Amino acid sequence: MFHEKTSVLVLISLVGYCLGVKVCPTESDYNNLFSTKCSENPDAGASPKEIVDRWNISTQTEHYLVTSDGYVFLVVQCVPYIEDLSAAAVVLGHGIALNSRGYLNMKNNTLVYNLLIHKHQVYLINFRGTIFSTNTTNGISIDQFEYWTFTYEHLGLEEVAITISLAKNITNRKVVYVGFSLGTTAAFALCSLKPIFCKEALVGIVALAPVAYLDILIPSALGLLAPIWPVNEHFVKEKYNGRIMPRNENELKLYTSNSISMKIFYNERILFFGNNPGSIPWQYYPVCIINNPDAIGHNVVEHFDQNILAAQFRRFDYKDKNKNTAVYGTPDPPNYAVPDISVKVSLMTGKNDLLATEKNALKLWNNLSLSARCTFHSIDEPNFTHENFMQHEYLFEKLVNPALTIIKNMEGGICS
Numbered sequence: 001m002f003h004e005k006t007s008v009l010v011l012i013s014l015v016g017y018c019l020g021v022k023v024c025p026t027e028s029d030y031n032n033l034f035s036t037k038c039s040e041n042p043d044a045g046a047s048p049k050e051i052v053d054r055w056n057i058s059t060q061t062e063h064y065l066v067t068s069d070g071y072v073f074l075v076v077q078c079v080p081y082i083e084d085l086s087a088a089a090v091v092l093g094h095g096i097a098l099n100s101r102g103y104l105n106m107k108n109n110t111l112v113y114n115l116l117i118h119k120h121q122v123y124l125i126n127f128r129g130t131i132f133s134t135n136t137t138n139g140i141s142i143d144q145f146e147y148w149t150f151t152y153e154h155l156g157l158e159e160v161a162i163t164i165s166l167a168k169n170i171t172n173r174k175v176v177y178v179g180f181s182l183g184t185t186a187a188f189a190l191c192s193l194k195p196i197f198c199k200e201a202l203v204g205i206v207a208l209a210p211v212a213y214l215d216i217l218i219p220s221a222l223g224l225l226a227p228i229w230p231v232n233e234h235f236v237k238e239k240y241n242g243r244i245m246p247r248n249e250n251e252l253k254l255y256t257s258n259s260i261s262m263k264i265f266y267n268e269r270i271l272f273f274g275n276n277p278g279s280i281p282w283q284y285y286p287v288c289i290i291n292n293p294d295a296i297g298h299n300v301v302e303h304f305d306q307n308i309l310a311a312q313f314r315r316f317d318y319k320d321k322n323k324n325t326a327v328y329g330t331p332d333p334p335n336y337a338v339p340d341i342s343v344k345v346s347l348m349t350g351k352n353d354l355l356a357t358e359k360n361a362l363k364l365w366n367n368l369s370l371s372a373r374c375t376f377h378s379i380d381e382p383n384f385t386h387e388n389f390m391q392h393e394y395l396f397e398k399l400v401n402p403a404l405t406i407i408k409n410m411e412g413g414i415c416s
Contacts, residue, residue: 021045021256021290023283030259030282043105044256044290045249047132048076048124051104057081058116063166067158070138071128071150075163076100077121077170078112084119088203088411089167089175091123093160093183095209095390096300097245099131100124101291102180102390106284109395111178111403118404123167123175125183127155130294131247148242148297151316152182152304156190164201174201176407180208180389181356182300188212188313188364191343192336204344204374204410206403208389209356212338213363214304215311220354221271226308233302242298252293256286265289274354274385281393288391306333313338313364338367344374344415346406348399350384374415375406 021044022030029035043051049060063075092112094100103112103124115122126132128150134142141147160177167175179187184207191198191205216223240246255265262285280288303316314335318324321331328334345368349358358378365376379388379398392398409415 021253021286023286025283027259027282030262041287043107044287046291048074048100048104048126051101052076052078052112052116055107055113055116057113058122064135065159065162065166066137067128067154067162069150069154069158070136070140071133071158072135072137073128073133073159074126075166076124076126077167078116078124079121080116080119082119083121087118087120088173088407089121089123089171090115090407091125091160091163091167091175091177093125093155093163093177093179093186094127094130095181095183096304097294097296098180098182098292098390099294100126102288105288105291106281106391106395109400111400114396114400114404115407120407121167121171123163125159125163127159127182127186129243129297142243143241145237145242149299150297151299151302152185153189153193153316155182155300156186156188157193160186160190161194161197168201174203176203176206176410178206178208178403178407179210181211181386182296184208184210185212185304188338188341189315189336191341192338195340195342199342202343204346206346206348206406206410208348208399208403209350209353209386210347210361210364211304211356212313212336213311213360213367214308214313215360216308218308218355218357218360220273222304222355223308226305229302229305233298237298240298244296244298244301245293246295247293249290252290255289262286262289269387272355273387274350274352274383276352276383276385276388276392279383279385279388279393280391284391292390338364339369341368341372343372344410345372346375346377346410346415348377348379348389348403348406350379350386350388351381352383353386355386374410377402377406 022038023041024030024038029037052060058078058080061077255261306317315333317333325331347361349361
């Protein structure tokens with residue numbers, strides 16, 4: 001009986017792989033070749049623009065922008081058909097090893113969809129090195145080790161700052177920045193280093209699963225692995241040529257072929273981000289598996305590792321005191337001046353987020369100046385994980401609706 005069931009699953013996997021990415025309403029439907037409830041979802045593998053175009057509520061424009069160090073990155077501008085000119089534009093920065101599609105996979109349950117419904121312009125950043133941002137003007141190829149030497153500080157000072165300026169210049173008013181995970185880290189780095197720029201350009205920052213302060217005691221496997229990263233760093237650099245977690249479309253597609261392989265994909269991530277069984281609807285999970293995973297540079301990982309081991313939010317250590325002195329004016333990298341952040345900051349945390357823990361979010365909150373503290377919102381669910389910020393059965397109720405309220409209040413100068 002076991003072998004018969006295994007043979008059926010293998011057959012289903014092969015058929016699914018050949019036919020494309022199917023989505024089904026229940027687990028059992030994925031394992032039934034003859035289920036009439038399944039269909040192919042065109043969002044799987046589609047670009048951010050293609051996904052939002054299908055919503056038919058806004059007009060999308062792709063902007064390929066260039067950083068000062070020669071990286072080309074994609075920003076997708078979404079303008080609602082009916083725009084409220086008094087509503088602030090919202091710039092969104094995605095998480096680590098993701099791209100902007102993470103904000104889009106659950107359609108009308110997503111923050112992006114509902115921002116557009118509420119007549120905000122939306123700007124979706126795709127950080128350098130992700131699938132939609134692979135070109136350069138500096139002659140360095142994405143396949144070269146040198147491409148991947150940037151840190152999260154570069155993402156903040158370049159991609160985030162450039163996109164904020166773009167949105168502000170187009171709309172002629174201050175904008176709201178929403179970041180998730182890495183997207184929050186980049187913004188905090190930017191606004192601690194350039195507080196005047198942020199004060200002049202931003203209404204405020206809404207940080208989903210904020211990551212600034214980290215330590216070796218975080219329950220995520222990243223905390224356990226942090227001490228051995230320096231030992232394995234050279235091996236990782238050599239094996240992947242600086243690119244961590246490169247996308248493998250064929251492998252990701254295999255994961256979506258039946259419910260067991262999807263559970264394997266989910267279980268591989270539990271130790272890093274937290275476990276909330278059944279929180280991701282079956283009809284969306286294959287699209288999340290195909291669209292979300294993306295590459296990240298080794299120095300971004302190295303930067304986070306340094307912060308974990310130091311239990312500080314500090315600038316990148318080049319491990320060369322002469323270079324540190326040349327860049328920072330001191331032989332050791334300084335901490336980011338979090339109290340210098342001069343815009344309103346709202347934090348949204350998950351109680352079962354193993355990476356962006358509520359304890360470390362409180363440390364960030366307490367280091368912000370009193371004038372910068374807007375709201376500290378803990379998601380109302382005991383098992384809410386890091387990944388649940390992007391996909392959850394009740395994403396609208398748990399995250400999107402509170403975030404919309406926070407943004408509206410920020411625009412009105414209200415923090416409560």
